[in-house]
Amino acid sequence: LAKTTQPISMDSYEGQEVNITCSHNNIATNDYITWYQQFPSQGPRFIIQGYKTKVTNEVASLFIPADRKSSTLSLPRVSLSDTAVYYCLVGDPYNTDKLIFGTGTRLQVFP
Amino acid sequence: DAGVIQSPRHEVTEMGQEVTLRCKPISGHDYLFWYRQTMMRGLELLIYFNNNVPIDDSGMPEDRFSAKMPNASFSTLKIQPSEPRDSAVYFCASSLAPASGDYEQYFGPGTRLTVT
Numbered sequence: 001l002a003k004t005t006q007p008i009s010m011d012s013y014e015g016q017e018v019n020i021t022c023s024h025n026n027i028a029t030n031d032y033i034t035w036y037q038q039f040p041s042q043g044p045r046f047i048i049q050g051y052k053t054k055v056t057n058e059v060a061s062l063f064i065p066a067d068r069k070s071s072t073l074s075l076p077r078v079s080l081s082d083t084a085v086y087y088c089l090v091g092d093p094y095n096t097d098k099l100i101f102g103t104g105t106r107l108q109v110f111p
Numbered sequence: 112d113a114g115v116i117q118s119p120r121h122e123v124t125e126m127g128q129e130v131t132l133r134c135k136p137i138s139g140h141d142y143l144f145w146y147r148q149t150m151m152r153g154l155e156l157l158i159y160f161n162n163n164v165p166i167d168d169s170g171m172p173e174d175r176f177s178a179k180m181p182n183a184s185f186s187t188l189k190i191q192p193s194e195p196r197d198s199a200v201y202f203c204a205s206s207l208a209p210a211s212g213d214y215e216q217y218f219g220p221g222t223r224l225t226v227t
Binding site: 032034041042043044045046049087093094099100101102103104 | 115146153154155156202209210214215221
């Protein structure tokens with residue numbers, strides 16, 4: 001399974017756009033990139049998943065360059081409620097159902 | 112659907128006692144996962160089941176841990192005997208088969224275990 005590297009923590013202010021980058025240099029051809037969000041005292045929650053280029057949903061956007069060795073989760077106009085830990089995971093959903101959660105990025109949003 | 116249900120939400124026990132954690136996955140889901148989360152080690156996969164059959168238990172820390180899934184709607188994680196280092200939050204998650212196109216794992220609220 002591809003190893004991921006992401007910043008340990010980030011700070012932002014309400015209303016700003018936050019971009020969290022994840023490095024996954026040994027991503028395999030069949031691997032997808034998935035991001036989860038975890039609030040204190042809760043289980044992780046799926047945010048977004050992509051394979052290449054750009055994916056957007058009502059919560060976030062995911063940018064994946066052509067070489068797929070990194071990806072960027074973009075949260076538009078964050079609010080205090082976006083304060084959480086964000087995990088980047090890489091894996092082939094068809095050949096393995098294991099998600100390896102790294103240390104994640106702890107995002108703190110200030111008023 | 113009520114989502115993944117775990118019980119109890121909190122458990123405090125003494126070292127040496129048996130602990131049983133319970134999980135009810137989302138109806139219709141094919142996969143069930145047990146995770147453990149601590150400050151030191153983060154979120155670790157312990158074991159997962161596909162259609163009630165254990166597929167990979169390589170994450171189970173030692174023989175004191177065992178997990179069962181007697182039917183599609185119920186799973187248990189048992190620790191016997193428990194030790195203080197087992198103190199953690201234990202999460203259960205379930206998902207559909209990848210072929211469904213829905214790759215998301217749906218997590219329960221977790222069980223906070225404290226072993227004194």
